[in-house]
Amino acid sequence: MKSLLAIGALSVLLGLGAASGGAQSPTHDGAASQLAGAWRLAWLEQPGADGKLHRIECCGMLVYTRDGHMSVQVMERDPEAQAAAGPQQYSQGGYEASYGTYKVDEGAHIFMFHVEGALVRSLIGKDLPRAYELSGRQLIVKSTRADEHWRVCWERY
Secondary structure, three states: OOOOOOOOOOOOOOOOOOOOOOOOOOOHHOOHHHHOOOEEEEEEEEEOOOOOOOEOOEEEEEEEEEOEEEEEEEEEOHHHHHHHHHHOOOOOOOOOEEEEEEEEEOOOOEEEEEEEEEEEHHHHHOOEEEEEEEEEEEEEEEEEOOOOEEEEEEEEO
């Protein structure tokens, strides 16, 4: 499933470093501090066989810490029904789980998720750039890759 990672996710980047040692740095002002906290999966869309985005029945949780760490989990409610949607690059058996660090480029509305651990082990060590949009209690995330067309919406707990 070409999902987020997390989503999403989940799951950073360009020019901003993570805070260290408990002291908060400018890295976590603005959008990065708005990301901090727990988010529940509202919806996930990915291309179907017809090329159009379709909502996938799933649930999940995304957590950002103020010191630059994140974790994402997504579970498809019926992974057999979704198997035709494409290669399961981020999930295995209908389940996606990973954790790592993130950095935010607020000007570009992108975060970079550096995967430290994942159910799909080929993701470990990768940097996954994600475009984001914050609107009220919602966070919409999508891949920045031209060959990935999924979108995921998270809502703050």
